[in-house]
Amino acid sequence: MREVDVPDALALAADPEATAARHRLSYSHRKEHDRTIADAKSDATSAHRVEKRIAKLRGGS
Structure with a gap:
C-alpha cells in the first residue's frame, strides 16, 4: 500500500475517528x-484547513 506523508498538524490531531476515515481514502x-x-502560506491557514479536514473526515461539514 502506498503511503502519503502526513502533515505534522494532521498527525498530531490524534483523532481516532478521523484517522480511521483518512485511512479508508x-x-x-x-x-x-x-x-x-x-x-x-500561514500557520493560521494550515490550522484552519486541518480543523476543516478533521470535521469532514468525521462526517461533518
Missing part, C-alpha cells in the same frame, strides 16, 4: 488533502 485523495494543508 484512496492514495490520491489522501495526497490531495494533505497537499492542500501543506501548501498553506
Whole structure:
C-alpha cells in the first residue's frame, strides 16, 4: 500500500475517528488533502484547513 506523508498538524490531531476515515481514502485523495494543508502560506491557514479536514473526515461539514 502506498503511503502519503502526513502533515505534522494532521498527525498530531490524534483523532481516532478521523484517522480511521483518512485511512479508508484512496492514495490520491489522501495526497490531495494533505497537499492542500501543506501548501498553506500561514500557520493560521494550515490550522484552519486541518480543523476543516478533521470535521469532514468525521462526517461533518
